[in-house]
Every structure is written in C-alpha cells, then in structure tokens.
Amino acid sequence: MCESPTPTRNPLERILDSSYELFSQHGVRAVGVDAIVAHAGVAKMTLYRYFASKDELVLAFMERREQRWTKGWVQAGASHRAASPEGRLLAIFDLFDEWFQRDDFEGCSFINVLLEIDDRQHPVHQAAVRHLFNIRAFLKHLAEEAGVRDPDGFSRRWHILMKGSIVAAGEGDRGAARAAQDVGRLLLAAEDITVDHSEHVSKASRQAVAR
Amino acid sequence: MCESPTPTRNPLERILDSSYELFSQHGVRAVGVDAIVAHAGVAKMTLYRYFASKDELVLAFMERREQRWTKGWVQAGASHRAASPEGRLLAIFDLFDEWFQRDDFEGCSFINVLLEIDDRQHPVHQAAVRHLFNIRAFLKHLAEEAGVRDPDGFSRRWHILMKGSIVAAGEGDRGAARAAQDVGRLLLAAEDITVDHSEHVSKASRQAVAR
DNA sequence: GGGGCACTAGACCGGTCTGTATAAGCCCAT
DNA sequence: ATGGGCTTATACAGACCGGTCTAGTGCCCC
DSSP: OOOSSSOOOOHHHHHHHHHHHHHHHHOTTTOOHHHHHHHHTOOHHHHHHHOSSHHHHHHHHHHHHIIIIIIIIIIHHHHHHOSSHHHHHHHHHHHHHHHHHOTTOOOOHHHHHHHHSOOTTSHHHHHHHHHHHHHHHHHHHHHHHHTOSOHHHHHHHHHHHHHHHHHHHHHTOTTHHHHHHHHHHHHHHHHHHHSOOOSHHHHHHHHHHHO | OOOSSSOOOOHHHHHHHHHHHHHHHHOTTTOOHHHHHHHHTOOHHHHHHHOSSHHHHHHHHHHHHIIIIIIIIIIHHHHHHOSSHHHHHHHHHHHHHHHHHOTTOOOOHHHHHHHHSOOTTSHHHHHHHHHHHHHHHHHHHHHHHHTOSOHHHHHHHHHHHHHHHHHHHHHTOTTHHHHHHHHHHHHHHHHHHHSOOOHHHHHHHHHHHHO
C-alpha cells in the first residue's frame, strides 16, 4: 500500500535523475542509454520520446549539472560561507576540500566531457567549453568586486587552480584543495599589495587556516 | 625501386608508432585496435602476437609517452632551457606555451586516461596515476635543488598549475601557460622570502620575463 | 631446396552500442 | 464504456567493439 513517498513518478524526471547520477559518476561515454533506462525503470522508447538522441540527453545533463553543481553548490556555497569577494573565492576551496574527501568523488563533469569528446566541432564538446566559461564568469564577477587589476586574467588563473586541484583529487590527492587554496592566497596577496589591504582576506584566511 | 627511406619496416614499431599517434591524439577509448592495425598497415594477428590485450597495448603506449613526452620533452627541454632549478621550473611553462599554440595540441595523455578509465582499480587507471606521480617526482627534485621548505607540497602545487593550464588549453585558452607561469613566479617568490634570496631566481625570472 | 617462422588477409564470434519497430497495457476524459 | 495518448516490454537493425581462427605468403637459414 504505502509505496515509497513520491517515487519520482514522472518518467522524464526519472530519466534526468538517472542520467545525472550515472553520467556524472562514470562519464557520458562509459554509460549507455540502456543503463540509464534500466536505472530509471522506464522503457527505452520513453527516453527517445523526450530526447532525439543520446547527445541531446547529454546536453540536458550538462544543463542540470550547471544548475546543481555550478550554481546550487559552488556559487551558492561560496556566497553563503563568506561575505567578501576574496573570502568567497577562498571558500570555493573549502567546498572542494570537503568534496575531495567523499568516496564518491566524481570530478568535474565539464572537464570530463571536454576530454572525452575530443572533437572541437562537436556540440557536446562546445557545450562543455561554454559551461566552463560560465564558471569563469562567476569568478570574474568576484574578481571585479574584489577590485583586482585584471579580472579576466585573474579568473583564468583562479580557474586553473580549481581545475588543477580537481584533476589532482582524481589522482587521489585528498589535500589538493588546501594546496590550491594556499596558492590562491598568494594570488590575492599579490593583488592586495597593489590594490588594497582590506581585512576581509585575513578574516577568510584565518577561517581557512584554523581548520 | 627506391622505396620510402626505411619505412619503419618493423611491424612492432609500426604498431607502437600508430598507437602513440592515435591514442595521444584521440584517446585510448575512442581508438580501437582496428584503427591501429589499419594505420600501422599490419594484420590484427600481428598486434595480438606482441600484446595480449588492448589494455597491455595502452600500457605500452603510456610507457612510450613517458619516454617521449615526460622525459624527452618536458624534463630534457626544461633542463636545456635553464640552468637553475627555479629557471627550469619556470621553463616548463615556456615549453607549454609553445605546445598550447599547436593546432594538433593533444593534451596530457595521463590526465586523459585517468579520466577516461574511471575505475580506480583498473591497471590502466593506476598506471596513469603512476606516470603522473613520476612527473611530480621530477618537480620535487627541482624543488629540493631550489631549497624550498616543503618540496613535496611545492611539487604538488606546481603540478596543479601544470594540470590546470593543460585543461585550460584544452578549452581553447592559448594563454594558459603564461597565466600559470605568472602564478608559478609568485610561488617561487613566496619561497625566497622565507628561505633564501639567491640570484638564480632573479636571473631565471629576468630571462623568462624578457621573452 | 626445403623447413620453419613471421606476417598478411579476411572471415568470424559474441558482445555492446545507438536507435527503431511493434504490440500490449494503463489511465483519464469524454 | 470507450476511445486516445502515454508508457511498457521486447525484439530487432546495423554498426562497432575486442579478440580468435584459418589459410596462405614470403623470407631466411640450414
């Protein structure tokens, strides 16, 4: 009688949920549509009723990844943990640190797709580039708020730290987030020398160091 | 009569050469054994005479990648371009800068394999981790020579910059090497403040900046 | 010249992939 | 109750995958 509480009865949502779980965990190339429909408990024809091809499903997955991971976790989490732009930039690596300790650490799906689909003309590859660009837009926004000299260059450097630490975590380095955060503090300190010397940074640094 | 000058008549070498070209360019998952034997101009049975499985061929490819890329290009190139350990660390990004401008930029095969084969127990995945560790061993050696406080941590941070810039180049950012090099200079400068103030760094920095 | 060996060419096997076709079941609204 | 649309289950097509088998070819060395 009393079944599971709202077992995501909607087939479309079940497909999207299963795609998110399987694609993010094992990659879009390793997971076939059969695995997704089996995990979702729907018929394959139902999937192809909503998506013309697997590629379109992958694109929908990446949109969802941006909503959940980029916006719902990185941006919201960083904004919640610190008030100043410098503190929010550093807080990204606090989030990463917790992320890297998880046994089901799955890496950045945009990086994974970018490298899995090497054809630069492929729409899925281009979508990965676009979603990574959107992450950088958030970093650039924070950099502008922090008043750095070159917000675009700064966001690129910060993103290099993020991506490098994610790959390092994929190797098994659980301290990669702290290592990248240390470098990030140097980046901020170098900016503060020539821009300003507000106390927000030291506050965020103390908070991060204390842990 | 006069055929192509020594067309790598040896079938084993033809297989290894084709594996290197195709695997490094398109990834070990996207390239099948049929494509390799076709490119090498050998019979499939010849491949399976020398390698028990595709996985073993991939392992042989990664060994060759370490010989050619890690040792023959990164380590030899950095050692040739600068004499001091600090200069050699920075020279890595000079090499990367030229690499990133190439139209056939293929990325780091070890990172690609690491993310393509997500199973941490898989020997190919573990081999990728090992080859990345070997790169870090070279960085650690330079860090020790430079006299940094924490050579292991320093090599991890430097490697994060390398890996992050490679991913950024995969996105299409042709300036990623210079961006990472700028951050690398900050790392070296931070070390010099607390360790020593030898002139090698400033020499290397001048050399790198002057270009 | 003849035996042995590496190599070639191509068919072939079982499995997996994306995507389609078909037929039956279910639910809801008229 | 009776359609009609959504969903299901299942089978299937065609391509590709890693890997095997076989028959035949050329070459080198005794």
